[in-house]
Amino acid sequence: MTCTPARPTATPGATAPGGRALLPLTPTGTRHGGRSFMTCRYRCGNACDHPEPNRTGHGHVQDEITRAVARRSLLKGAAAGSGVMVLGAPLAAAAVTPAAAGAGAAPGRPVSGDLGAADFTAVRPNRRDAVVTAPGFDHDVVIRWGDAVVAGAPAFDPHRQSPEAAKQQFGYNCDYVGVLPLRAARRGREDRSLLVVNHEYTDEALMFPAGVYSDTEVAAIAMANHGMSVVEIRRGLRPGSWRRVTSLGKARHNRRVHIDTPFTLDGPAAGDERLRTTADPSGATVLGTLNNCAGGTTPWGTVLSGEENFNQYFDLPESEQLDERYTEAYARYGITGSGRGWSAVDPRFDLAAEPHEPHRFGWVVELDPHEPDEAPVKRTMLGRFKHEGANIAVARDGRAVAYMGDDERGDYLYRFVSRDRVRRGSSARARRHNKTLLSAGTLYVARLVGDGTEDGVHDGTGEWIALCDDTESFVPGMSVADVLIWTRLAADRVAPTRMDRPEDVQPNPVNGKVYAALTNNSQRGSRFEADEANPLTSSMVRAAIGAPLTQASGNRNGYVLELSPARGDHAATTFTWDLMLVCGDPEAAETYFGGYDKTQVSPISCPDNVAFDDHGNLWISTDGNALGSNDGVFRVPVSGPERGRVTQFLTVPRGAEACGPLIADDNRSLFVAVQHPGEVDGATFEVPASTWPHSDDFPRPSVVVAFRDR
Numbered sequence: 001m002t003c004t005p006a007r008p009t010a011t012p013g014a015t016a017p018g019g020r021a022l023l024p025l026t027p028t029g030t031r032h033g034g035r036s037f038m039t040c041r042y043r044c045g046n047a048c049d050h051p052e053p054n055r056t057g058h059g060h061v062q063d064e065i066t067r068a069v070a071r072r073s074l075l076k077g078a079a080a081g082s083g084v085m086v087l088g089a090p091l092a093a094a095a096v097t098p099a100a101a102g103a104g105a106a107p108g109r110p111v112s113g114d115l116g117a118a119d120f121t122a123v124r125p126n127r128r129d130a131v132v133t134a135p136g137f138d139h140d141v142v143i144r145w146g147d148a149v150v151a152g153a154p155a156f157d158p159h160r161q162s163p164e165a166a167k168q169q170f171g172y173n174c175d176y177v178g179v180l181p182l183r184a185a186r187r188g189r190e191d192r193s194l195l196v197v198n199h200e201y202t203d204e205a206l207m208f209p210a211g212v213y214s215d216t217e218v219a220a221i222a223m224a225n226h227g228m229s230v231v232e233i234r235r236g237l238r239p240g241s242w243r244r245v246t247s248l249g250k251a252r253h254n255r256r257v258h259i260d261t262p263f264t265l266d267g268p269a270a271g272d273e274r275l276r277t278t279a280d281p282s283g284a285t286v287l288g289t290l291n292n293c294a295g296g297t298t299p300w301g302t303v304l305s306g307e308e309n310f311n312q313y314f315d316l317p318e319s320e321q322l323d324e325r326y327t328e329a330y331a332r333y334g335i336t337g338s339g340r341g342w343s344a345v346d347p348r349f350d351l352a353a354e355p356h357e358p359h360r361f362g363w364v365v366e367l368d369p370h371e372p373d374e375a376p377v378k379r380t381m382l383g384r385f386k387h388e389g390a391n392i393a394v395a396r397d398g399r400a401v402a403y404m405g406d407d408e409r410g411d412y413l414y415r416f417v418s419r420d421r422v423r424r425g426s427s428a429r430a431r432r433h434n435k436t437l438l439s440a441g442t443l444y445v446a447r448l449v450g451d452g453t454e455d456g457v458h459d460g461t462g463e464w465i466a467l468c469d470d471t472e473s474f475v476p477g478m479s480v481a482d483v484l485i486w487t488r489l490a491a492d493r494v495a496p497t498r499m500d501r502p503e504d505v506q507p508n509p510v511n512g513k514v515y516a517a518l519t520n521n522s523q524r525g526s527r528f529e530a531d532e533a534n535p536l537t538s539s540m541v542r543a544a545i546g547a548p549l550t551q552a553s554g555n556r557n558g559y560v561l562e563l564s565p566a567r568g569d570h571a572a573t574t575f576t577w578d579l580m581l582v583c584g585d586p587e588a589a590e591t592y593f594g595g596y597d598k599t600q601v602s603p604i605s606c607p608d609n610v611a612f613d614d615h616g617n618l619w620i621s622t623d624g625n626a627l628g629s630n631d632g633v634f635r636v637p638v639s640g641p642e643r644g645r646v647t648q649f650l651t652v653p654r655g656a657e658a659c660g661p662l663i664a665d666d667n668r669s670l671f672v673a674v675q676h677p678g679e680v681d682g683a684t685f686e687v688p689a690s691t692w693p694h695s696d697d698f699p700r701p702s703v704v705v706a707f708r709d710r
Helices: 038-045 063-077 215-224 326-332 428-434 480-483 487-492 539-545
Strands: 136-142 174-182 192-199 227-235 242-244 255-257 262-266 283-287 292-297 301-309 364-367 377-380 393-395 399-405 408-409 413-421 441-450 457-468 502-507 515-519 559-565 575-583 607-612 618-622 632-636 647-651 657-664 670-674 703-706
Touching: 038 063, 063 632, 136 192, 136 227, 136 242, 174 292, 174 301, 174 703, 192 292, 227 364, 255 575, 292 364, 292 502, 292 559, 399 515, 441 670, 457 480, 457 487, 502 607, 515 607, 607 657, 632 657, 647 670
Parallel strands: 174 657, 262 377
Antiparallel strands: 136 703, 174 192, 174 670, 192 227, 227 242, 227 255, 262 283, 292 301, 301 364, 364 377, 393 399, 399 413, 399 502, 413 441, 441 457, 457 575, 502 515, 515 559, 559 575, 607 618, 618 632, 632 647, 657 670, 670 703
16 A cells, blocks of 8 residues: 655535535645655655656556547547546536445345445545444444453553553554454354454554653564454444454454564475575574555455565665665665664664565465464465455366555556365365465466557456466576566566556456556656656647646546456456546546446545455445545446446545455445554644544544444
């Protein structure tokens, strides 16, 4: 979830039916759109202030989108609201109106409690310091930063924090949310599930009262607040509601994975010299996991977690130089030695002392929440980059296919196809086998091209380019271990398509297509010259709509890309693609909502994570709303007459980002991780910009669950 700066461009507010004025959709801040300087600093080490790590000349997907958009605007002179993407025609005001029934639901007869089929009135853009759900729905806070996870954990006190306490408590800045039914539930415990959550990063300015802790204590406590939590939860009194199990002595699956938790390195790169350190001369065991962003739940009941902005945690003393053996690789991964001071606590974060330690992060982690004593595994076969997450589909022949995005401006989409097939069933033997599937197979990177026809549709074809399998590299001059440890450098050599921050990439279990959130790249038109490589500021598009070329907007609001595997088979090496959503203010000429009437959709900006309900509806959470409103969660049908109808279901508090989301419990529950509430420039622990969830006089990142109010 790397942040991207944005130049402000005034956008008129929209009007809802009946003439009620909505919140003016004006970008906030002077550089980072909806994201604060504080978020950029703590989450990703100000990645947007540094050169784009991918310095290749490969094309962007926008190159082809731009040509198609321009063709469409020239060929299709239809009026706004016709369902055709037209640039330059007058557009009606954006509206947030009652949503139609989801795909598969009977119009006018919503299924009770089914969030995928329910009619609801869209939440209006707002800046409230609250979780706001659609009318007729409610939410509960499931667990907060600092709540006890394991038995014996001390009560949370912000003035008495310690690394030892943090390793027993719910960590900071929850992100990915997974909910798995508790296997082999005991009698009377069928109502329990396992909640699995990532803890991406820490914001020391909001976590610590001034003058209470030394710099070293702050670093040590922050380190312990990273990682993952596994928490037993049980159904609440209202259908769709959930609460955490507070009798921790009976919650035997509860677990805190933290900076000192041993992880096993697995796959062809395990044991490679570049993964060996003083503390681990075998290159087989790593302590901890860093900057865990999104993730996924596998068909065999484990959780995958992506290590993202790991590059920012490593220090280099001023008197030292970066190891010259890794100059190119460090640069490609954004490793500069400008870290967080963690080397004062643990010397492995000193690049001069341990130049290999960064190579031990940037992997996909697999954790079995049903086995609390089992070491989680870093799967080297899935490649090393800034993983947003990994999500599994099963190919026609039974092999597991993992889709992944590298969340950086100008980086790539990836997938992995297992060598072996998934075994059905939940027997111990089947689970043991399936937990080896990500150890061997083939790693691919995506190349997308336009279809070159004047069909007025922004679409095209693509191919998955093989980088290596577990025994052979397909990149000249690189070994299998080279490809897996330096995946970005390997991909650069085969000319894939550069993307604008590919984040969550998930297969839809209903229609078999794959959806990728491309969050934004607002530096198009500022640091990156506006040209045909950007559909929103290119001379081609500007000429098509009769407007002058500007340097002000860029891709500030992001896209949602839809991939269709050939023959509906996830193992196929070719696919077709179309751009389902061009996000932003519906009044803006360049926005597009799957062909749906733009007067009947909610404004949406910066798609980040995606999920699906049982009807196949797409649910999108946003990060960095550049339109001025708080971030939120949206429902979008992907087929039928409602395709592209974006309807906002929920907004999160001031300064927060909506993470997750997850539809669970037969579509009755929407889990959302509310990350970094109150992360607004100038905010401190003593002078907070938010106090959500309003249990204290300071903000606490928390997981919530939304459901129908009865």
